[in-house]
Amino acid sequence: AAVPTTCDALVIGAGPVGLFQVFQLGLQGIAAEVVDALPEPGGQCNELYPDKPIYDIPAVPVCTGRELVERLLLQIRPFAPRWHLGQQVTQLQPRANGGFDVATSTGQAFIARTVFIAAGVGAFQPRTLPAEGIDTLAPAQLLYRLPPAGTLAGRRVLVVGGEDAAVQSALALADAPDMEAPAAITLLHRRATLTAEPALLARLQACIDSGRVVFQVGQVLSVQQAAGAVAVQVADAAGQTLDLAVDALLVQLGISPKLGPISQWGLAMERRQLVVDAARFETSLPGLFAVGDVITYPGKKKLILCGFHEATLATFAAVALLRPDEPQLLQYTTTSPRLHQRLGVA
Ligand code: FAD
Numbered sequence: 001a002a003v004p005t006t007c008d009a010l011v012i013g014a015g016p017v018g019l020f021q022v023f024q025l026g027l028q029g030i031a032a033e034v035v036d037a038l039p040e041p042g043g044q045c046n047e048l049y050p051d052k053p054i055y056d057i058p059a060v061p062v063c064t065g066r067e068l069v070e071r072l073l074l075q076i077r078p079f080a081p082r083w084h085l086g087q088q089v090t091q092l093q094p095r096a097n098g099g100f101d102v103a104t105s106t107g108q109a110f111i112a113r114t115v116f117i118a119a120g121v122g123a124f125q126p127r128t129l130p131a132e133g134i135d136t137l138a139p140a141q142l143l144y145r146l147p148p149a150g151t152l153a154g155r156r157v158l159v160v161g162g163e164d165a166a167v168q169s170a171l172a173l174a175d176a177p178d179m180e181a182p183a184a185i186t187l188l189h190r191r192a193t194l195t196a197e198p199a200l201l202a203r204l205q206a207c208i209d210s211g212r213v214v215f216q217v218g219q220v221l222s223v224q225q226a227a228g229a230v231a232v233q234v235a236d237a238a239g240q241t242l243d244l245a246v247d248a249l250l251v252q253l254g255i256s257p258k259l260g261p262i263s264q265w266g267l268a269m270e271r272r273q274l275v276v277d278a279a280r281f282e283t284s285l286p287g288l289f290a291v292g293d294v295i296t297y298p299g300k301k302k303l304i305l306c307g308f309h310e311a312t313l314a315t316f317a318a319v320a321l322l323r324p325d326e327p328q329l330l331q332y333t334t335t336s337p338r339l340h341q342r343l344g345v346a
């Protein structure tokens with residue numbers, strides 16, 4: 001088993017609230033380890049609405065989901081959090097003398113003095129393709145995220161899905177420079193109508209017209225290994241069976257969040273939300289804090305702004321626990337030399 005990483009603070013979830021949690025901890029001189037199931041930070045903002053405008057972040061009249069995440073990442077840069085992305089926290093157990101044993105799906109282990117659950121609506125996981133034989137495909141043949149540029153160069157790719165993500169992936173592949181471009185791109189959706197942004201649909205239509213992308217209506221019935229390639233059996237709109245030979249499937253059927261393991265840690269919950277007090281944002285286990293969309297308390301609103309406040313108060317409560325002998329001073333970032341030093345602006 002891996003040697004556990006010992007830390008003062010572990011943040012579960014790198015959504016906007018988890019990121020601001022890192023900032024508040026950093027201001028208090030507490031370094032954070034951050035775990036997220038996704039390969040990139042940003043939570044719902046990045047995953048569900050990267051290009052949509054947000055209008056209710058204080059002092060930011062408008063920014064997109066992606067821009068908010070970029071700004072939060074910039075803001076926490078001085079505190080150099082350690083990232084553990086692409087892995088889900090699966091286990092959490094209180095230790096006899098305080099703190100927690102935490103383990104992730106990739107076998108990482110932590111001993112954390114305090115833990116902050118900022119898990120939002122749960123770990124984001126791609127919806128899988130329910131087709132016969134899907135388990136027989138190799139990892140390089142079955143992709144759930146658009147891989148780095150060039151990975152699919154010269155290959156025949158079947159993109160499955162009919163929403164923004166699927167259309168965007170088909171376009172990204174179609175727009176790749178020759179050296180990195182797939183040999184053929186087919187977009188398969190069960191209906192003739194795609195539900196993506198009009199601008200994306202217009203670009204897709206242009207690619208279909210030029211023959212760069214083939215659009216096919218139908219549903220995958222089964223897949224099979226066929227001499228290094230994948231034989232895909234599709235039922236088309238008329239109920240006819242169609243055979244496609246491809247090298248890789250890029251499944252983009254959306255993502256569904258799963259609260260999963262968190263609901264099995266014996267914490268007090270109400271309607272699938274963690275119950276916390278609104279002064280310390282602590283769960284039913286001392287030292288285990290929770291903030292953002294994953295919590296409930298009287299008056300809770302699932303807004304980013306509210307999550308920022310929760311992360312701030314949770315930090316003060318954690319400082320009292322980690323440094324019990326230290327008087328709790330409220331310092332301003334404008335005037336405090338100590339905070340300036342931590343921010344690297346001294
Ligand atoms: P999330 O953003 O959900 O992030 C949680 C993260 O935790 C995820 O990345 C997830 O993968 C990870 N995670 C969960 N469980 C685990 C685990 N066990 N192990 C590892 N990682 C885990 N709010 C506003 O204030 N203003 C708006 O204008 C606004 N517009 C919105 C528009 C849309 C379309 C949607 C869907 C939401 C909008 N919201 C808006 C709500 C806002 O996005 C959420 O309140 C916010 O994202 C909550 O942040 P969070 O950090 O608590 O959780």
